[in-house]
Amino acid sequence: MGNKTRIVVIGNGMVGHNFLMGVVEAENGLSDNVEITTFCEESRPAYDRVQLSSYFSGKTADDLSMVTPGFFEENGINLRLNDKAVSVDRKRKVVISQKGDEIPYDKLVMATGSYPFVPPVPGHDNDACFVYRTIDDLEKITAAGKKGKVGVVVGGGLLGLEAAKALRDLGLETNVVEFAPRLMAVQVDDGGGAMLRQKIEELGVNVHLGKNTTNIGPGDQHQLKMSFADGEELETDLIVFSAGIRPQDAIAAECGLEIGQRGGIVIDNQCKTSDKDIYAIGECALWSGQIFGLVAPGYSMARTVVSDLAGEDATFTGADMSTKLKLMGIDVASIGDAHARTPGARIYTYQDGSDEIYKKIVVSEDKKLLLGAILVGDASGYGTLLQYCLNGIELPEHPDSLILPNRSDESVGLGPDALPESAQICSCHDVTKGDVCNAVEAGCTDLGSLKSETKAATGCGGCAALLKSVLDCELEKSGVEVNTDICEHFPHTRQDLYNLVRVEEIKSFDEMLSKHGKGLGCEICKPAIGSILATCWNDYVLKDEHLGLQDTNDTYLANMQKNGTYSVVPRITGGEISPDMLIVLGKVAKKYDLYTKITGGQRVDLFGATVDQLPLIWQELIDAGFETGHAYGKSLRTVKSCVGSTWCRYGVDDSVGLAIELENRYKGLRSPHKIKFAVSGCTRECAEAQSKDIGVIATEKGWNLYVCGNGGMKPRHADLFATDLDKETLIKYIDRVLTFYTRTADRLQRTSVWMENMEGGLDYLKSVIIDDKLGLSEELEAQMQHVVDSYQCEWKTTLADESRLKRFNTFINSDATDENIVFVKERGQIRPALKNDPRSETALAE
């Protein structure tokens, strides 16, 4: 205590918190000499208000928090949560809190932000009227949205459109009511506004322009009725006001600080108010007659105050108000002098009515400098245009080339190399190209470390693409190759390793490590090399020299579940199964009390087996004629089928028969990632073959082959590869495609991504597989034939060798079971117990 400077911060919003972080992280030791108290009127400390709307798409309050756990405690900051500062006594230098305490200060920082403006229309204070500023507001809107059908947003600016999206996400029929004759009046012009309106209406939001609300009263069909000056009416169940913000300057005004004519606490270039011991930062501050309604300028103010407190020189010099957003999936951007207010300014516009794109640039009289821009529908040029504008880079001879669609191959983009050192890359954290280059030079050679070192791209994220291109460019310049090594143990790509295995006939990981690697290996290179060895030589995967290479699931030939138990998935080729085999599955599941489910791959999954039960269960299944389904492996999974011509009135060929044949052919193949097939009996495509790595559809004249589709995280439709094939040719092509894939794909790369990254894409693949451009066909086929001929059921091999079974004991020195595995019943079957489930008595007794 004693002679430390007491700092009190009013408001723990985005900027207030950024200030606290600035003090804590300051390299000048500021944090050792100060004692900080911060007021936080809200019920939770700072959170990311910019991302507020993502609360509706599933983010929680925790996700949005800007406070790292323990931040206040560890840095000795006194957080007054749920406490509002009600007044400031400047003579005695104390802040008086709502709870009645007096907090003395040496320096006071006002970071009170702003509040939403609600027009004083009669009825504006109805219970069904809301604002859009805090998480609490959003919780209230959500609750009201559940009860109603229709919602209205008053205000068609940036935030209003965001709020409209939120109401849509809540499933409400949504209306935007705007006073001005266009949307986003501040940022865009009439042309851009019209395009924006068209796009937004297509999304099912009704837009009402030029509407002046005169009354809000009770409705007939809905909760409320809005009346407008033009005599029209609109009924709704709730209203969200988003008609602008006003600086939160009440306490500043009351204690006599200078306030702007239209509100805002007046500050100078050091962010000091008219009292030299009081600063104001963020949206409550008025600098040179301007309020900044964006977070980045607030952060620069916070930085200025941190420096000023430490006695360093720093000035706040205003901020760029360019913005880029993705509103309801629509790109909108505005840069600089978008409305061409600079004398002599010239305008170029480009409008594409079919793809709904609107672009405008504003240039100086001599056509040398970019002054401003508006982009609607396609904001991909934002980064480049912004750099021209901010850094005064001379424009190309024909400035319109910057917004005209690029129909030749030459790029008009501004390479990162052309940017000056002073170019700002990240506006949220004020990171320049120079800062990025220094960090790269100091050893940040990947995006992750660059972000944590410079903070760039950790705010709104809008600069991430530019940051990456600066990084790549710098790395290239300094001769650092972008590292494609599989991991620290091997200076090779997966494809290199594959070639080494084949060319040098390497048969084990140890051999590979001693010839080409270093260290002990890890969970990246071991499974990758294990998989390559299996693809090439097709040994039993649990042979002593291979066992330690397999991913955990492969080592136990089963998929591990969240509680450490396993699932059992026998192969059911083509999804065809006899009643007797079904009965076996039922009996086994019942005997071992396994949760039973039909999978999305047309087979049956039995869940909840403990590791020691696996051999017992599999013995029974193998005895009944089942085989392993490789559900655990990066290998062929399933070949789905539709019922096909045998039963279906439309079927033109036997899709089940072909599916079974294909599954039996490729079932032993280990590959860079899993492989899925499907076969449909006609073009109705009931087996969804076009979403698979290999898809086959029957035609009147044979089979159509589709390749490189997938579902999962990023679905991709398969491409038609060849048509009307006879079965022999079909199988040849599949042999070749799959072998070529296992040879050249990266680890954990599905066929879809493999093809997308292949130079020449589908055409190239066709030329290799169909036209045999590389003269590889025979080799590829022979290699696949080797895999087919050397197939073995891994479970059968395992069960036949007593010595392999010891590993399936839960404990090496005891017959006990794992008491942490507890099940409860749900809908008549077991499931893993959750923390809050009442534990059964047996479990308690243990």
Next chain:
Amino acid sequence: MSSAMKNESPQWVDVCSFKDLQPNSGVCALIDGRQIAIFLMSKNEKIYAIDNFDPFGEANVLSRGLIGDLKGEPVVASPLYKQHFNLETGQCLEDEAVKIEAYATRIESQKVQLFI
């Protein structure tokens, strides 16, 4: 759960025979109600022992993880969510605040012993 305190006066105890270990992989032993994962790294001929409980996945699974090294530190990767634990110290590499028990090991007349 297996978070019993470490023994007050540790001593060497027999666990299993050397042959019971799985080269380049793990097994699990139960000692006084505590599950311990024991790994045999063939390349450097070392035996490591750490708790079997994965504090992230909250399941007894570490003995079934892949082993290897990262920047020279011997590690196991949890089979559930792939966090790495140093096999000598039990320190989690991804989260400084998480450290599990690690135990000294030795071979005495073909028996694997742990200091516990």
